[in-house]
Structure formats: structure tokens, C-alpha cells
Amino acid sequence: MPLSLAGLTALALQGGNTSPTPFLTGTVWTLTALTDGGRLTSPGRLAPPVTLRLEGRDAAGSTGCNAYRSRFVTRANTLRFTPLLTTRRACPDFLDGLEDRFVTLMGQVRSFELRGATLTLFADKANRLVFRPAPSSPEVNMDLGGTWTVVRLEADGHSVPLASPAELTFGEGGSGQPLRLSGQAGCNRLSGSATLAEGLLTAGPLGVTRMLCAPEQMTQEAALLRALSAPLEVVLKGETLRLGGPAGQIELRRRA
Template sequence: MSRLTVLLVGFLLVVTGCGTENDSEGVDQSSDQSASQTPSQTPGQSSGESSLSGSWVVTAMEQDGQPRDLAPGTTVTFEFTDERVTVATGCNGLFGTYRYADGTLRIYGLGGTMMGCGGPRMEQEAWLSEQLVKSIEVEPEDGLRLTTDDAAFVLEGAPKVEDTTLAGTTWQLDSLIDGQTVSSVPQGTTASLTLTSDGTLQVDTGCNTGGGSVKVGTATLRVGPLMTTKMACVDPARQQVEAAFTKVLNGTVGYTVEADRLTLTKGDSGLGFTVK
């Protein structure tokens, strides 16, 4: 698979901090209308449409009909899977669900990671975030051309990137999945997990640490009861993340590894990770 690399009327741009309390300020792109404006149809690809699936690199951008340069030292990429889209902005990663039908792309529940970036990178991310919640027309050319009311993006297929090995990698939580809504990890909370080759799962829930047994199948994990420390966490954000861990990491859990991303799912709930 490729590197995991987007319409809401109201988009909330929140200045936040990176994963810990002491990190630099950053940005969390999420919509306060994601719950009420999730698509009525199944997200992803409509039958009869040319495929968006795969990883794409932005080679040119336009604003108001004029060329717009990428921020120095950045690469912007799009990653489409069956139901989700991820965009690397050159600063943070944005993600959400999407619907593509009749040549129109609509992105729902846009959220993002929270790394602090300065100057041109932050400005580029803010501009991209504004464009991605609009109605986007898709024109297949040699690659793809995405057009909004005042911007355009030219995309080419990205080279294939090998998937990260599941076991032996420390995976850091960056997103919480609830049905068709994807939200970023709350500010100031870090959580992670590691699977070892001897069948052990080690977790840091953002509040407590511990582990349990795990059996790895082709597309599922069988997670035994987790034994963790019992520290009380009064921070609601940490409680939220720990509750998500407990809900998903229980019994049979679906998993996918795409480039440097791991997604765990159980029913309508899920956890999204990136390589630490």
C-alpha cells in the first residue's frame, strides 16, 4: 500500500499544542459540524467513477487563477483509501471521510494532527484546510486536477512506499475514529502501543501503562485482557483517550498497515496511529 496521506460549511481552526503540555503551539483542524453533516450515503468511491484510490503528490497549485508556490521545503500529498482521505500539508496531517460521485469530491469530518509549524508552512496549511471543506471538482488528466471555487491542485501518482512492520514498531496515537467521524487526539495527550514478536502488547493509554497478550492474524488481532496501572486521571482528555483504548483493544480487533500508518477497528470505533 502507499503512504497514507478531503464539505463542511463550518470549519473550526483551533490553535493547539503538540502531543505534550510542553511542546510548541500547533493547529488542530476539525469541524464542529462533522456529526450533523456526515454523508447520507456510504463514503468512498461511487460505481462508474475513475478511481481516486492511491497516493498522490501535488505538483502545482493555483489561487484565483494564478500559480501558487508550495511553502519552501514542503511536499503536499493526498492518500485515498476506500473510505478515508489523508492529506500531508507540509506541516500536519489532515484526515477525514469522503464521498466521490458525478465528478465531485466532498470531504467530511476533517481533522488533523497538532504539530506546531511556523510562517509559510502554517499559512499553507490554513489555506489548504479552507479549500478541502469546499465542493471539489475532479478532472482526470495525466493524473488528477482538483478544483474549488478559487483554487486548483494538480496531482500525480506517488511512488509506492513499503508498509512498516507491525511488530517491533512503536505506534503513536494521532486520531480517534467514531463511525464516519475522525478526530485528532486531544491537546496535551500522548498515547502509544507496541507489539513484540513474542506475542506481547505494550500500551500507554495517555493515563496508564501496561499490556497483555496478542495474537496476530492476517487482518485481525486477538487481544487478551489488558493489565494496566491504576492511576486516576482527572484530565477529561486523558480519560477520553484511555476509554477509547479500552473499547477498541478488547478481543478481536481489525487492523491495517498502510505505509507508516496503523489503523485498528472494532465495530464503529477505531484508533489511528503513526510511527513514533
């Protein structure tokens, strides 16, 4: 059922944080794929760019033929749009199907995921729209600021038991400077810096204290530090952050 402006307002008032997600706004997103008949397809080389820009509570862009606008609301990884209002320009035959499918799917969007610099909007498990930043758009501003609690840790494809609390805290490093990174690895504290570029997080150099703890805590700590030793792909979905790379996987939840 299409979401009315009144319904959008009601959704925004149902508790929780409904502030526009910083890393979604300010970027012009270009559609790279969408589902059609159950298959993920590309708009095609001949199709003009299909775009999306979110600013404040407003959504706008191009269907590839017509301009459109809408309103939206987010909470955690939930994303909902009001029905798209479009201009009425007559489109070439080969664009009609693309425009209709895009408008339909946008009205069905319920959630989103940001994986690196790829934004995916999910209508349901089978239907989605996939976007990348437009070439002229600023780099995606992924908001990692704050403290994140480690809830799952993997090394060499195997789960590592969490023997003691672990967390990572990211702080601003100043304009054009790396992020400040600190945290608790399981036994010892770590501190240093990290850079975030093109959807990859690179930590280091890191300083670590030298306390000796129980073997299971040291195993956890070694796995966490090893994962941080190589560039990690960043996947941000609501309040869940997943960092994955050749040396391990870390799943974290943002501390309230």
C-alpha cells in the first residue's frame, strides 16, 4: 500500500531516532541495477542516468526520462518513501518499462543497506534497487562516529568466542585527517588512527597495552587485532556495522 504523507508523519512519530541518516544525504546516487521479473538487471548503456538524492526529508531525482520528487523517513535501517510525483514528459518506448519499474519499486522500499559505496534499497527479499555514487558526487560520508560493541568475531572462517567485552570507538580526526580509533580488544586497550575511503576501513598504526590475561581473552584479542591489520570492507545497516576482510570479520552494534 502506498505511503501517504500522513502515514509518513505517523511512522516518523512511532518512537526511535528518525533523523535523516547522514551517509544517505548529500550524495547523488545513480541506479546501477534493479529487479525485473525476479532477475537483477542493469538499466542498459543507452538509458540516461536514473538518479536519487536525499536531502533533509526530501527525495528527488530522475527516472531516466522524467524528474520526480518525494518525501522519506528513516529509522535504523528502515527507509520509506511517499508516492513519487513525476513530470509528464513522453518517454521513448525503451525507457517506459524502466521508468515504470523504478517508480513501482521505489514505492515498495522498506529498508536499505550500505556496503562500501554501494547503496541497496530493499522492497522485499526478492526485489531491490542498487545505486552507486554519481561520478561527480562527493565521496559517501559513512557515519562511524561513536562507540561500537563487538557482538561477533570470526577468524579463518570460524567463530571466535567472546570471552570479555570488546568495543571500538571512532572519533573525528579533523578536516582531511584520519579518524581517531580507540577501544578494548578483550584484555588490552588499543589506540591509534584509521582511514575510511571508498568503503574500506584501514586501521593503524595502533598502539596496544601489554597486560597478560586469561588464554581465552588473549585468543579473542589476537583475532580482533589480526582482523584490524588489513583493510576491511564496511557494511553499515542501521545500528549494525560489519567489517570484513582477508584477516577476519567483526560485527558491531552502535552503543545507545
